[in-house]
Structure formats: C-alpha cells, structure tokens
Amino acid sequence: MALRDAETQNVLDAVREVVPTLRTNGLETEKQRWLLDENIELLEKSGVFGIAIPERFGGLDLSVEQQALILAEISRGCGSTGWVSMVWVSTAWIATLYPDRAQEEVFAGGSVRISGGFTPSGTLVAAEGGYVLNGTWRFNTGVPGARWNVHAALIERPDGTQEELFALVPTEDITVADDWDVFGASGTGSATSTAKDVFVPAHRVVDASVFDASTRDRWNADLKGRNYNLTSYILATCAPVYLGIAKAALELFVERLPGKGITYTSWTEQSQHPYTQIQLSRAANKIAACEALSREWLTVIQKRADLGEKLSVPEKATIRGQVGYVVQTTKEAVEALYEISSASTIARSNHFQRAFRDIAALSLHGLLTPVGCLEVHGRVMLGLEPDTDYI
DSSP, X not given: OHHHHHHHHHHHHHHHHHHHHHXXXXXXXXXXXXXXXXXXXXXXXXXXXXXXXXXXXXXXXXXXXXXXXXXXXXXHHOHHHHHXXXXXXXXXXXXXXXXXXXXXXXTTTSSOOEEEEOOOOEEEEEETTEEEEEEEEEEETTGGGOSEEEEEEEEEOTTSOXXXXXXXXXXXXXXXXXXXXXXXXXXXXXXXXXXXXXXXXXXXXXXXXXXXXXXXSSTTTTOSSSOOOHHHHHHHHHHHHHHHHHHHHHHHHHHHOTTOOOTTSSOSOGGGOHHXXXXXXXXXXXXXXXXXXXXXXXXXXXXXXXXXXXXXXXXXXXXXXXXXXXXXXXXXXHHHHHTTSOGGGGSTTOHXXXXXXXXXXXXXXXXXXXHHHHHHXXXXXXXXXXXXXXX
C-alpha cells in the first residue's frame, strides 16, 4: 500500500506542476475542439495513462480512490482534458475485464489510451471466429487520440431476442467524423465514430457479465481489489471531473477579486461586500461537502472489491444518487460564483467562463444528469426496483 501511495503522489505532483499549462491551453483546446498535443504529452509523461493498467503489463494499477484524486487534479487545470483523461483511464480499466488474449493485445505497449461508450447503437452478426460489427456512435469522447475503442452493440439470437455485447476494436478500423462543435466541454473531441463491416475476433467481445466484473477467461477474474462494479466505477471516476472544475472556478474567482470594485456602486472592493463573502462561503462549502460525500462511495466501492464481493442494489443506487447530487451541487457552486462575477468574465480569454460552460455541458450527460440519478436512488430507498440496468 505504501508503494501505491508513493506512486500516486508522484503522479499527483507531476500533474499539479502542469495544471497552469493545461489551464493556459484551454482557449486553444477549445478552438481546435480537441486536446492540444502538449496536454496529452504532459499527462503521458506524468504517468496518467497507466494508472488503471495492471502491474502485469507495466501499469501502476492504482485504486479507484487514487485514480479519482488524479482525475480531479487534471480537471482543475482543464475540464476538457480532465474528461478525456477520465474516459481513457476508465476504459483502460474496462479492458482488464476482457479475456487474456485481448488484454495482451491491448496492453502490449503498457500505457494505452482507450475510448468508447455503452450506448448500443451498433449491431454484431456472428461470423467464423468472431463477429462483424456495424454502427455509429455519437459523443465518443477521446476517440481522436485513442488506440482502441469499446463499442456497445446488439446481436440478434436465433430465438429472436437481442443481447447487448461489447466489442473492442483498434481505432484504425473505424472512421471518426469531424462533427464535434459545442458550447461546453468543447475540447473533448467527442466526435461520432462509425464501424462498417469490421471483423472482431471472439476474444475481443464480452457480454453483460462485464457490468459486475464477472467475465471469465482472464488471469484476474478472481483477484481481489480491482474487480469493481462497472457502472459504479465509471460514476466514481466521472465525479472527480466535476469536483476539479468546481475547485478551479473557486480558485479563479478568488484570484480576480483583489482590487476589483462593483461597477456602478460605491463599492471599490468587491471582497468587502457581505453578499460576496456569503456566496463564496456557500460555494466553497458545497464543494467541500461533495468531496466528503465522494470519499464515502469510494470507500464502499474499494471495500467490496477488496473482499471480492459484489455491491448490493441499495449500495449501487446510493452511489448513483450521490454522484448525481455531486453533479448538481458542484454546478450550483460554480453558478453562484458566476452570478457575482463581473461582465468581463464572459471573455473567452477568461478561464472562469470556460469552467462555467464545461460544468453546465457535462451536467447533461445521460448517465450523470441529476434527475435520473436521484430518481434511481429514491426508488430503491422506497423499496421499488431501480427501473434501469445502469446502476
């Protein structure tokens, strides 16, 4: 554990050093609608893209809590860079749920960037030795810079039923559109990807058992410590991005206050105004409360993995509900600060407005939108079925 802590600290220290650069690069990242090469190179050098990869393949094999700390710090520098990093890191962990042969292919070079999504907007047809994949996937974050991509797709069985499967393919086998043009999270390059008659060998396809890390034919199937519930793990690695963006907004707001008055009033120092002080405190405490809440679910997720146990339905529903609450509350914290900011805040050169737009855009993510998350949690609290497979 001490070794893991030291490795985590090394990556954290390296990321903290590049936070100012990530922030400065924010405007250009938005303009090109994709991460600057410098951002990727700095994070690669920091060891970020190896944090979820098993030691067996040269990775750091950090826990979900340690991963969360690093992702939050990246997001403090740049929301888009944090979101893409989250996708690459979490999907690399998903690859550890595939059979050994697939893992050996994917992790052959150690550090690797993998994108993908779990919306089944494609089809698979059985073929000799595997499947043929066709489909189109929107909002495919990070695919422009990924080596591999996970595609959720449906296969029709002989009895007419459909089953969801997850195909892992090299990105060189798919096409990526230039269609990402949005108002927030603009640098994530979440473009549309398309697969046309792509053959996928059987060892690179898994079924729904991936959701509770029950896939077999892999060296780590029964190991304790890293076989997390997939949805809970994804939620737990997404939440740090919102926390990092909110912390950045808080820092940026405070940095700009000295010597700043309130236009068209007699207040020559905004920092002296009680309402500014109250709103600042509210925002800071919202963020701190969300950080404390996140530590609870990270502890639960890791405890179950360490014991080799599955999360219960109430635990999974609680995690989803609490993550939704964090998304909502961090957004509220940023909005509270935005509302007492000066008109110059809207300039694209001002980093604060980027944090404001990024957290607003990311709060609309289907899996993370507060209303959906809170509904699932509330249903289970009332003894009802969650009414969704995504917990």
